[in-house]
Amino acid sequence: MPFTLATWNINSVRLREPIVLKLLQEEAPDVLCLQECKSPVDKIPTEGFAALGYTHMVANGQKGYNGVMILSRLPIVDAGRHDFANLGHARHVAARLENGVTIHNHYVPAGGDKPDREVNEKFGQKLDYLTDMRDDFHANRPERSILVGDLNIAPREDDVWDHKKLLKVVSHTPIEVEALAEVQESGNWVDVTRANIPEGKLYSWWSYRARDWDVADKGRRLDHVWATTDIAASGHSSRVVRHVRGWEKPSDHAPIFATFDL
DNA sequence: ATGGCGAATCGCATTCGA
Numbered sequence: 001m002p003f004t005l006a007t008w009n010i011n012s013v014r015l016r017e018p019i020v021l022k023l024l025q026e027e028a029p030d031v032l033c034l035q036e037c038k039s040p041v042d043k044i045p046t047e048g049f050a051a052l053g054y055t056h057m058v059a060n061g062q063k064g065y066n067g068v069m070i071l072s073r074l075p076i077v078d079a080g081r082h083d084f085a086n087l088g089h090a091r092h093v094a095a096r097l098e099n100g101v102t103i104h105n106h107y108v109p110a111g112g113d114k115p116d117r118e119v120n121e122k123f124g125q126k127l128d129y130l131t132d133m134r135d136d137f138h139a140n141r142p143e144r145s146i147l148v149g150d151l152n153i154a155p156r157e158d159d160v161w162d163h164k165k166l167l168k169v170v171s172h173t174p175i176e177v178e179a180l181a182e183v184q185e186s187g188n189w190v191d192v193t194r195a196n197i198p199e200g201k202l203y204s205w206w207s208y209r210a211r212d213w214d215v216a217d218k219g220r221r222l223d224h225v226w227a228t229t230d231i232a233a234s235g236h237s238s239r240v241v242r243h244v245r246g247w248e249k250p251s252d253h254a255p256i257f258a259t260f261d262l
Numbered sequence: 263a264t265g266g267c268g269a270a271t272c273g274c275a276t277t278c279g280a
Contacts, residue, residue: 011268011269011279012268012269012270015269015270036269036279038269038270063270063271064269064270064271064277064278065270065277065278065279110278110279110280111280112278112279112280113280122278152279152280162263165263166263169263169264169280170280171280205280206264207263207264207265207267207279207280208264208265208267208268208279208280209263209264209265209266209267209268209280210264210265210266210267211264211266211267213264216264218263218264220280222280249268252267252268252279252280
């Protein structure tokens with residue numbers, strides 16, 4: 001049975017409940033993974049989602065910051081969460097579906113302004129988070145798994161609007177790109193989005209501050225869909241639903257979709 | 263450099279995102 005999955009940094013699930021409902025109605029993914037919900041779990045609005053058939057949810061929340069959730073119209077048979085790098089943040093939640101696929105939803109720390117852990121603690125936290133992910137996958141190789149989320153790194157030259165200009169900007173520095181590659185290798189993860197869309201510029205985030213985001217198009221691909229090698233070849237039809245960035249009171253991220261025939 | 267915005271919080275300004 002094929003199923004379609006989407007990942008979206010929502011930047012407040014309470015403020016943007018209307019456009020979450022709109023995405024569910026218009027694009028109808030089976031599973032929607034959200035990041036930056038910025039809400040305690042008990043304050044996440046669920047009734048509207050349930051009314052559209054999304055009656056299954058797992059969430060890891062905290063007040064005001066971070067927060068991730070997986071919303072599904074397919075049953076969730078097991079759930080988990082882990083505090084990577086022991087930051088005390090709600091940045092990961094996992095769900096297993098009846099088909100045995102485990103979905104990991106991550107919100108990797110943004111990392112602050114300066115790409116130097118000696119002067120910027122947040123950059124150190126970002127690297128520590130990635131190291132912990134890497135070691136975790138190395139110790140326990142995932143199978144039949146999908147990893148999605150806002151990984152806050154644009155790894156390829158064509159994942160950013162200007163590679164040279166962003167080499168020293170957090171999200172595209174060589175040290176981050178290398179750290180992300182180590183995470184990917186340690187878990188046998190395939191970048192499904194780029195397996196399906198191998199050529200050309202591709203972005204999922206455009207700054208709020210840039211006027212005329214669509215025309216200027218100074219974006220970055222910070223959001224990702226990965227799958228373990230045993231199921232990656234079943235992934236297809238990846239797409240960024242770019243026009244969502246232009247909706248009323250938008251998130252600064254657009255959702256990414258992929259379909260898996262499993 | 264995008265960073266000229268936007269969200270959350272015990273705001274009446276500050277922190278955070280990227």
